[in-house]
Amino acid sequence: MKLSRNRRVNVPLVFNEEVSEAIHAGEPVVALESNVITHGLPYPENVATARKVEEVVRAGGAVPATIGIEGGRLMIGMTAADIERFGSTPGIPKVSSRDMCVLLAKGGMGATTVASSLVAAELAGIPFFASAGIGGVHRGAARTMDISSDLIQFTRSKVAVVCAGAKSILDLASTLEYLETHCVPVIAFQSDDFPAFYCASSGIRSPHRLDEEEDIARAIEHHWALGNRGSVLITSPIREKDAIDGRVVDAIMMKAMAAADNEGVRGNALTKYLMRAVDEATEGRSAKANMAVLVSTAEVASRLAVAHAQYRRQPRCK
Ligand code: PSU
Numbered sequence: 001m002k003l004s005r006n007r008r009v010n011v012p013l014v015f016n017e018e019v020s021e022a023i024h025a026g027e028p029v030v031a032l033e034s035n036v037i038t039h040g041l042p043y044p045e046n047v048a049t050a051r052k053v054e055e056v057v058r059a060g061g062a063v064p065a066t067i068g069i070e071g072g073r074l075m076i077g078m079t080a081a082d083i084e085r086f087g088s089t090p091g092i093p094k095v096s097s098r099d100m101c102v103l104l105a106k107g108g109m110g111a112t113t114v115a116s117s118l119v120a121a122e123l124a125g126i127p128f129f130a131s132a133g134i135g136g137v138h139r140g141a142a143r144t145m146d147i148s149s150d151l152i153q154f155t156r157s158k159v160a161v162v163c164a165g166a167k168s169i170l171d172l173a174s175t176l177e178y179l180e181t182h183c184v185p186v187i188a189f190q191s192d193d194f195p196a197f198y199c200a201s202s203g204i205r206s207p208h209r210l211d212e213e214e215d216i217a218r219a220i221e222h223h224w225a226l227g228n229r230g231s232v233l234i235t236s237p238i239r240e241k242d243a244i245d246g247r248v249v250d251a252i253m254m255k256a257m258a259a260a261d262n263e264g265v266r267g268n269a270l271t272k273y274l275m276r277a278v279d280e281a282t283e284g285r286s287a288k289a290n291m292a293v294l295v296s297t298a299e300v301a302s303r304l305a306v307a308h309a310q311y312r313r314q315p316r317c318k
């Protein structure tokens with residue numbers, strides 16, 4: 001009897017050359033999401049910021065790899081022209097991990113969230129990722145069950161994630177509870193509190209603090225050596241000069257959430273709606289903070305990725 005053998009489908013990855021060379025040489029690479037380019041900021045500020053983010057990653061000694069989807073393939077690293085196209089083309093869909101297979105099947109452009117960018121980074125062999133704000137447990141999740149796939153993906157992808165916490169549009173205490181339950185380490189780098197994106201502190205102390213780049217690298221590798229399959233979350237707060245008063249953001253957010261509820265905005269459209277509302281109410285100050293924090297997290301991620309690549313070459317006990 002002839003045994004039928006199923007052919008395995010591989011996800012088509014297209015690497016930009018610089019990224020591919022760095023991965024093969026074990027050089028530091030920082031993966032970056034594209035949803036923040038298409039949905040986080042208006043054109044042309046989005047393109048300018050994405051460029052600046054790539055610039056600071058390079059200046060720190062790592063290679064940037066902006067992730068996206070186009071033509072049924074996962075792009076691992078974008079060129080300047082790709083970034084311009086993603087930033088200026090209207091209507092590119094937000095693609096989280098649940099949406100990836102459909103986008104890959106039907107073709108077209110897709111902007112990857114934190115969750116789907118982590119899927120791509122792991123497939124590509126990139127152990128570091130940076131984004132300013134992660135998704136989390138939404139306020140009122142007990143009723144709506146709205147919990148970002150970003151959190152679920154942290155339990156699955158072996159990628160270190162550097163961020164400035166999450167926006168206070170989310171229920172940050174519940175977000176941290178979720179991460180604790182699912183054994184996702186949260187480490188504040190050179191700081192004490194879990195940051196809240198626009199604000200240096202969410203008012204909640206981070207479960208851990210580490211001050212040395214090499215200690216972060218050691219913690220990441222030990223987490224994986226212990227048999228864990230997921231991410232390690234490293235936070236770096238917004239700089240004080242770029243921060244916005246937390247009470248101001250909170251007040252705007254309460255109003256915007258009520259308006260969203262009234263207008264029936266829910267699901268994956270909610271994050272963008274709330275962010276827009278804050279931008280309008282702060283007359284662009286929050287967009288400025290947004291750009292600043294994207295750049296500062298990328299800077300820190302680059303430093304940490306360099307230390308991590310070095311540590312992998314030469315692991316040392318404390
Ligand atoms: N938080 C931000 N800015 C963002 C996002 C979150 O401060 O742009 C985006 C990221 O791409 C993140 C996604 O991965 O929203 C989470 O969306 P959802 O809550 O629908 O999973």
Ligand code: MN
Pocket residue numbers: 146147148149267268
């Ligand atoms: Mn959601």
